[in-house]
Amino acid sequence: xxxxxxxxxxxxxxxxxxxxxxxxxxxxxxxxxxxxxxxxxxxxxxxxxxxxxxxxxxxxxxxxxxxxxxxxxxxxxxxxxxxxxxxxxxxxxxxxxxxxxxxxxxxxxxxxxxx
Numbered sequence: 001x002x003x004x005x006x007x008x009x010x011x012x013x014x015x016x017x018x019x020x021x022x023x024x025x026x027x028x029x030x031x032x033x034x035x036x037x038x039x040x041x042x043x044x045x046x047x048x049x050x051x052x053x054x055x056x057x058x059x060x061x062x063x064x065x066x067x068x069x070x071x072x073x074x075x076x077x078x079x080x081x082x083x084x085x086x087x088x089x090x091x092x093x094x095x096x097x098x099x100x101x102x103x104x105x106x107x108x109x110x111x112x113x114x115x
Contacts, residue, residue: 023093030086034078050074 037053040046049056051074058070071079 020093020097023089023096027086027090027093030082030089033082033086037074037078053079 037046037051041051052072053075054067054070055072058067068080
């Protein structure tokens with residue numbers, strides 16, 4: 001299925017037209033935050049106690065559920081909050097765009113060409 005953009009102006013509100021784009025744009029840095037934290041730690045750019053994923057007093061024997069019980073604030077933010085919020089934004093943006101374009105309520109006068 002191929003979508004081509006027509007020459008007419010947007011027929012919805014600004015959020016209806018560009019909301020999916022904004023959601024996917026926000027999703028990219030959120031999903032990449034934990035990976036970027038790992039790269040910064042491995043290259044010794046971000047070091048110190050604030051960069052630690054786990055609490056200092058938790059040993060390997062205390063890490064239950066894959067270590068989720070011993071996550072520090074940084075661990076919770078980067079590993080859980082940012083990653084899952086990013087995937088939620090990405091999935092919502094993709095689904096909104098799909099339903100919008102399939103219902104022909106999207107920004108431009110899209111013509112669906114089946115190939």
